[in-house]
Amino acid sequence: MARITAGIGSSHVPAIGAAFDLGKTRDPYWKPVFEGFEWVKEFQKREDPDVVILCYNDHASAMMLDVVPTFALGCAEEFAPADEGWGARPVPMVMGDPVLAGHLAEQLVIDNFDLTLMNHLNVDHGLTVPLSLMFGKVDAWPVRVIPLAVNVTQFPTPSAERCWQLGAAIADAVQSYPAGLNVQIWGTGGMSHQLQGPRAGLINPEFDNAFLDKLTNQTDDLRKLSRLEFLRESGSEGIELIMWLIMRAALGDKVEELHRFYHVPASNTAVGHIVLRPLR
């Protein structure tokens, strides 16, 4: 039986990817950001997960134009890093798990989640920056990845509560998979940031830290957050945090916080990172 053994939350700022790719991780500006992810790289060596279900959002790289799926599951054997206007990131091809993805697709649709299934998907910084942060510079990613792309760009996004319910359904779907896989689920994006208009540059550490505090055992408060509150308090792009709730719900009722990191700024964004372990 497959098991979800850990949940990870992480920002996915593109400038972090650029700093990583250009070897600037020891620059004074970037050093504190990358140091915040040293712990998790050691953790991953010990954990050695087989598959990551990676909740992220496509930044107008593969979707959002001709089709705007609310939840899109990547079912392909592999996913190529996207060229976002400066050339594709020099990172390995992302390998999928079509068999587990197919199982999830069936189970989740039966559970009333009307997913979009992606048989071809190029993945952008939203997915590859967290991989770089969790595994560092590698010749091949040490895990298979099932991308779960969430619309957090075009209003209305799914609600926090809907994301929670999807996460809970993912937990059931993984548990019913016969092969004994070590599965992690990641929620990426956030924390507070706004990338448009005169309010650009907004950072709200009080909101972010309360979100991190409540992620362990006050999740009812987070499920109730409205889109309006996310936009107002965490900025127009801070609403990416709803993807962390998919991750959290997939871990079940009780979790233990293993690690946390918070830093301002990386480019326009507050960086947050948390590692949670489900307790059974």
Add this chain to the structure above:
Amino acid sequence: MRTRLYSLDELNDIPGTTVFTAMRSRQAYHLHKFCMSLMEPANRDEFRLDERAYLNKFRMSDEQKQAVLDRDFNQLIELGGNIYFLVKLSNTDGWSAQRAVGSMTGMTPDEYAAMMRAGGRPIKGNRSIRGKN
């Protein structure tokens, strides 16, 4: 009738913020098609060679074309654009995302970078136009 948690008009009460809706997405469809085309290196080269001629290949409004030529990101957002598409343009120019985003605030790149280093734009006073908080 179904009740909503809040009136959608509330979304317009957030200062300096434009919510990207389905209607805006449609309004900017051809602008965004142009932006997406810049994900191909050959298209980036062609655009750099003659920006106006390249833009004329897309069914964008004249205002949208002018705003692209001006690199006026606030105007592009006013005309339906969304930042995730628009950064394909600033990436083509070799701008950092911070420079593109900062250009919408009326601050110089240095002033904006300094604000971010100092912790970013505070939430206090930036929550609500009506509530003035």
